[in-house]
Amino acid sequence: MARGARYRVPLKRRREGKTNYYKRRKLIISGKPRLVVRVLSRTAIVQIAKATPKGDVVIASAHSNELKKYGWKGYRRNTPALYLLGFLAAKKALKQGVTEAIVDIGLHRPVKASRVFAAVKGALDAGLKIPVGDGVLPEDDRVRGEHIANYAKMLKESNPELFKLRFSGYLSAGLDPESLPEHFDSVKQKIEEALQ
Incomplete structure (x- = not known):
């Protein structure tokens, strides 16, 4: 550990590798709601959150287990699933009156066409305004799971x-992986019908 009178111990969540306070501060200063995308070891979560002095307030949320309710039989952490999660969370947020957000990917690396940006593409397709370049979003065939x-x-x-x-x-689960794109389209249609 560093020594000296000028050494400052980093904040706890930074030491644990959970929060990048430099990025978080910039996101909060914008004053806009954040589209928070987190891919965990077994699940994925997409939330629309707003920062307040007492802590973050989640306006709308979609968890990968919710996709079962709409008939999703596929894997819950792949590109099509995260697109559907972004789509679902954005539809819920639009019902709450949120029209725009900024992307908060946390400690995930911003890799072009990754799962994280599939969730962003889902939110964009649902009607949420998010400032993001087209170059980072995955192609439609990848989002539908045609590569799988x-x-x-x-x-x-x-x-x-x-x-x-x-x-x-x-x-x-009773799903032929070769029919994943058709299954994806049917689940997306069910989400649209349920949240109109």
Whole structure:
């Protein structure tokens, strides 16, 4: 540990690697609600939050377990699932009167076309105004899960045992991974109908 009279101990959440206070301060100074995207070890969460002096207030939230309610049978942390979470959270926020937000990805690295930006694309498609460049958002075919369906098709033809192993979660849920794009479209339609 550093020594000396001028050494300042970092804040606890910074020491634990949970909060980047430099980024957080800039986001809060903007005064706009934040689209908070967090991908955890087993789940994902998308929230619209507003900072107050007493702490953050969550205006709208979508958890990956909520997707089951709309019939989602796929994996809950992949690109299509995060798009649907962003779409769902934004629809809820629009009902609460929120029309714009800024992206808060926390300690996630801003990688082009990543899952985090799939959630942002979902929120944009739902009607939320978010300042983000088009270059970082994933393509529509990737958002729909066509890359997963193509991989499943290739694997099913070349190595059926590995196919069953890799896609066991999809198969046990009763979803053929090759039909993931159609399943995605139907779930998105259900979310739109439920939150009009």
